[in-house]
Amino acid sequence: xxxxxxxxxxxxxxxxxxxYGLIVSPQPLRKLLALNVIGTGAFLLFGIVARRGAAAxxxxxxxxxxxxxxxxxxxxxxxxxxxxxxLRLARVAGTTALDREAGAEGSxxxxxxxxxx
Amino acid sequence: xxxxxLDLGIALLVVAIAAFVIFTRDAYAxxxxxxxxxxxxxxxxxxxxxxxxxxxxxxxxxxxxxxxxLGTAARLRDECADAxxxxxxxxxxxxxxxxALTVTGLLVAAVVGFGxxxxxxxxxxxxxxxxTGLGNPVTAVLIAYRATDTLLEKVVxxxxxxxxxxxxxxxxxxxxPGRKQRADPDGGLAYFARRLVPVGVLVxxxxxxxxxxxxxxxxxxxxxxxxxxxxxxxxGLADVPSxxxxxxxxxxxxxxxxxxxxxxxxxxxxxxxxxxxxxxAKALIIGIEVAMTATVAVTLxxxxxxxxxxxx
Numbered sequence: 001x002x003x004x005x006x007x008x009x010x011x012x013x014x015x016x017x018x019x020y021g022l023i024v025s026p027q028p029l030r031k032l033l034a035l036n037v038i039g040t041g042a043f044l045l046f047g048i049v050a051r052r053g054a055a056a057x058x059x060x061x062x063x064x065x066x067x068x069x070x071x072x073x074x075x076x077x078x079x080x081x082x083x084x085x086x087l088r089l090a091r092v093a094g095t096t097a098l099d100r101e102a103g104a105e106g107s108x109x110x111x112x113x114x115x116x117x
Numbered sequence: 118x119x120x121x122x123l124d125l126g127i128a129l130l131v132v133a134i135a136a137f138v139i140f141t142r143d144a145y146a147x148x149x150x151x152x153x154x155x156x157x158x159x160x161x162x163x164x165x166x167x168x169x170x171x172x173x174x175x176x177x178x179x180x181x182x183x184x185x186x187l188g189t190a191a192r193l194r195d196e197c198a199d200a201x202x203x204x205x206x207x208x209x210x211x212x213x214x215x216x217a218l219t220v221t222g223l224l225v226a227a228v229v230g231f232g233x234x235x236x237x238x239x240x241x242x243x244x245x246x247x248x249t250g251l252g253n254p255v256t257a258v259l260i261a262y263r264a265t266d267t268l269l270e271k272v273v274x275x276x277x278x279x280x281x282x283x284x285x286x287x288x289x290x291x292x293x294p295g296r297k298q299r300a301d302p303d304g305g306l307a308y309f310a311r312r313l314v315p316v317g318v319l320v321x322x323x324x325x326x327x328x329x330x331x332x333x334x335x336x337x338x339x340x341x342x343x344x345x346x347x348x349x350x351x352x353g354l355a356d357v358p359s360x361x362x363x364x365x366x367x368x369x370x371x372x373x374x375x376x377x378x379x380x381x382x383x384x385x386x387x388x389x390x391x392x393x394x395x396x397x398a399k400a401l402i403i404g405i406e407v408a409m410t411a412t413v414a415v416t417l418x419x420x421x422x423x424x425x426x427x428x429x
Contacts, residue, residue, distance in 0.1 A: 004165075004228075004231075005228060005229060006124060006125060006128060007124075007128070007161070007164075007165065008224070008225070008227075008228025008229070008231075009225050009228060009229075010128040010131060010132055010161075011224070011228075012220075012221045012222075012224035012225045012228060013132050013135075013221055014131070014132065014135050015220060015221060015224060016217040016218060016220055016221030016224075017132070017135050017136055017139050017217070018135070018139070019213070019216060019217040019220055020139060020213050020214060020216075020217040021138070021139035021140075023209065023212070023213035023216065023217075024205045024209060024210055024213045025139075025205075026205060027144060029144055029148075029186070029189060029190060029193060030139075030144060030147060032186070033138055033139075033147055033148065033151055033186065034138075034139060036151065036178075036182060037135050037138060037139065037151075037154070039178075040154075040155070040158050040174070040178065043170075043174075044158070044161060044162075044165075045224070045228075047161070047162060047165040047167050047170065048165065048228070049235070049236075050165065050167055051165045051166060051167070052231065052235035052237075053235050053236060053237030053238070053239055054166065054237070054239065055237045055239040055240055056239045056240040056242070056243035056244075057243065058166075058239045058242070058243065058254055059166025059167075060165060060166040060167050060239075061237045061238055061239045061242075062238075062239065062242045062254035062255045062257070062258050063238045063239075063242065063258050063262075063263070065167045065169060065170050065255050065258070066255050066258035066259045066263060066266075067263075067266070068167075068170050068173075069169060069170055069173045069255070069259065069336055070259070070266055070267060070270050072170075072173050072174060072177050072178050073173070073177060073270060073274070073336060073413070074270060074273055074274075075178070076177050076178070076181060076182055076185075076417075076420070077273060077274050077277035077278075077416075077420060078277065079182055079185065079186070080185055080277060080281060080420035080421065080423075081277045081280045081281055081420075083185055083186065083189040083423070084280070084281040084284050084423050084424050085284065086189060086193070087189060087192060087193070087196075087423065087424065088284045088424060090192075090193055090196055091196065096193060
């Protein structure tokens with residue numbers, strides 16, 4: 001069984017960095033990036049489980065690999081949805097600030113409901 | 118070079134770039150760094166002997182996510198003048214640091230504490246491989262052993278797209294996504310697109326086709342096809358299709374529909390849902406994969422194109 005400890009520690013650090021960024025970043029776009037960093041870290045942990053399960057002539061267990069491929073595609077779909085919500089928020093509110101006080105400046109007055117340019 | 122040194126070097130580089138993505142002040146620089154990060158992560162996947170995942174990570178996790186977020190960052194910069202946000206308070210930083218360190222510590226403990234023997238389904242995957250007619254075990258898991266996962270994933274993709282479309286303003290509903298690309302028809306990008314797209318489409322189809330027996334497959338091939346279409350759009354050679362178009366909608370549901378139809382037909386014949394009879398397994402799998410490749414390619418393009426903003 002191959003030694004994957006180094007990979008595991010690096011993945012754990014990636015997840016930690018992502019969690020920190022997710023909580024601390026004031027901009028939603030940065031939170032989205034942080035979420036994707038957490039995602040890659042979690043996927044790599046799957047990869048370690050797959051690599052440890054190398055058997056029957058395969059370099060890695062194919063089942064976790066297939067789950068990760070599905071996961072990457074779903075993570076992308078979720079990121080795309082979040083980005084679309086973010087752009088819509090920017091158009092309607094004029095700001096993407098999540099902070100209530102910072103956001104208040106942009107959203108005072110009438111909100112353009114149609115979002116037409 | 119000593120592979121251990123190489124492994125360690127790339128591990129440090131990945132962590133360093135991830136830290137840059139998180140800590141840099143400039144949002145645009147963070148997205149660019151994220152693309153580089155994704156490519157290095159796909160190298161990690163190669164080192165983990167997961168080449169199929171490496172291709173998916175490079176194409177979708179790094180490439181398409183990069184295009185999507187670069188576009189989002191650029192539009193946010195153009196369209197909303199956010200005042201430089203106040204720095205997060207020290208209290209929250211300390212709490213976030215503690216939470217992050219705790220999670221990392223627990224995960225490290227779990228990884229270091231892995232037992233001597235690892236659970237694996239590789240022998241079972243290998244044993245059933247001849248019945249599917251496939252040579253690539255990852256493709257077999259995706260389309261045969263755990264076909265229901267992949268079927269439901271197609272549904273998730275369509276749901277995400279519906280979510281994006283439903284954000285359209287009333288007057289743009291049913292129109293074309295995004296702004297019209299204005300590129301010089303004689304410019305470098307248009308030339309590049311004219312030269313690269315035919316080759317890229319061929320590569321995409323090849324990657325899809327070899328996926329039955331070698332690393333590659335429907336997702337990876339579809340992503341290359343999607344990238345080629347996106348390139349043609351960015352170069353102004355093609356416009357984003359209107360979401361009202363029936364052909365587009367038909368392709369969007371084709372993957373899940375063919376999958377479901379095959380599954381139900383097999384159920385009707387008494388074999389069980391998506392239990393391929395060995396004699397027709399390969400043909401049925403290829404049929405599903407063709408529909409799936411088309412669906413994934415079009416869905417990825419439209420996920421990036423975003424919410425309809427103009428009448429089409």
